[in-house]
Amino acid sequence: MIIDSHVHLVTHAMAKAAIKRMDKLSNGAFSKMSQSGPGIMNREFVDFLKKTDIPEFARLWVEELDKNKVDRALFLPISGGGHDELDEFVRLHPDRFSAYMMPDDPSKKKVVKELEQRAKSGRFLGIKLYPCVSGISVADKRAYPLYEAAGALNIPILIHFGITMAPMADYRLTNPMDLMLPSRMFPRTNFIIAHFGAGFFREVLLLGFHAKNIYVDTSGTNNWRLFLPQVMELSAIFKRAIEVYGAERILFGTDTILNGATGYREFVLTEQQKAQEELGLEQDARNLIMGGNAARLFGL
Numbered sequence: 361m362i363i364d365s366h367v368h369l370v371t372h373a374m375a376k377a378a379i380k381r382m383d384k385l386s387n388g389a390f391s392k393m394s395q396s397g398p399g400i401m402n403r404e405f406v407d408f409l410k411k412t413d414i415p416e417f418a419r420l421w422v423e424e425l426d427k428n429k430v431d432r433a434l435f436l437p438i439s440g441g442g443h444d445e446l447d448e449f450v451r452l453h454p455d456r457f458s459a460y461m462m463p464d465d466p467s468k469k470k471v472v473k474e475l476e477q478r479a480k481s482g483r484f485l486g487i488k489l490y491p492c493v494s495g496i497s498v499a500d501k502r503a504y505p506l507y508e509a510a511g512a513l514n515i516p517i518l519i520h521f522g523i524t525m526a527p528m529a530d531y532r533l534t535n536p537m538d539l540m541l542p543s544r545m546f547p548r549t550n551f552i553i554a555h556f557g558a559g560f561f562r563e564v565l566l567l568g569f570h571a572k573n574i575y576v577d578t579s580g581t582n583n584w585r586l587f588l589p590q591v592m593e594l595s596a597i598f599k600r601a602i603e604v605y606g607a608e609r610i611l612f613g614t615d616t617i618l619n620g621a622t623g624y625r626e627f628v629l630t631e632q633q634k635a636q637e638e639l640g641l642e643q644d645a646r647n648l649i650m651g652g653n654a655a656r657l658f659g660l
């Protein structure tokens with residue numbers, strides 16, 4: 361069984377809402393920057409989004425999952441405005457798709473209410489936080505009620521730390537060390553660090569010293585490795601992550617976004633399987649990483 365615990369659904373409405381939000385956060389600087397620079401969204405992508413509605417996205421995704429023998433995928437929106445669309449999408453294939461909620465501001469009281477309501481549907485199984493974009497540190501006490509509610513509902517919280525493609529990211533909020541306090545204050549709440557910490561690999565390993573409720577996802581190209589003082593092979597990253605966290609706390613992901621030009625990130629799936637093979641990892645451990653852990657953690 362393969363479960364991809366980290367993919368994205370980006371629709372036209374979500375992209376528009378995200379641009380509006382970036383402009384609000386940056387006093388309009390985002391649009392100006394996009395016009396003068398290379399732009400975060402190219403024309404082909406926008407054209408693809410415009411002509412692809414939710415049923416078409418669902419059809420494309422099932423096709424891609426089938427092609428790659430992936431049983432289920434967990435989808436992240438790109439901004440909090442996309443929850444209804446994401447729900448509509450998951451409803452079409454609840455046996456293949458699940459969703460994460462992504463609150464724009466985790467410190468708001470209404471987020472807890474929304475979580476309780478969305479969790480009831482059984483389609484939203486996780487929360488995604490993006491501190492460097494929301495501007496709220498995960499250590500901010502105002503987000504504690506959300507951590508408490510997530511723990512009570514058994515909803516894991518996935519967090520993006522480290523380097524990011526996201527424009528307007530405040531890199532002062534990218535260090536996973538911010539998670540130490542909340543992870544200890546809320547031992548019933550499970551936290552997942554995306555992309556092995558996207559550059560903060562050392563910090564991710566240090567966090568493993570204490571926290572039994574922290575997991576790591578393998579998603580993406582992991583090209584953050586190219587920006588470290590010493591480039592590590594992907595197999596070495598898997599090796600150290602397994603040594604510190606154990607295979608039972610590592611979740612497979614590809615970070616796929618369908619954009620009309622490229623399909624499911626098969627190369628990421630293959631590369632990660634190869635890395636595990638190179639380590640001589642036992643089949644049981646590989647099964648956990650590729651899907652068993654996600655099934656257990658998300659109650660699938």
Ligand SMILES: [Zn+2]
Binds near residue numbers: 367
């Ligand atoms: Zn992602």
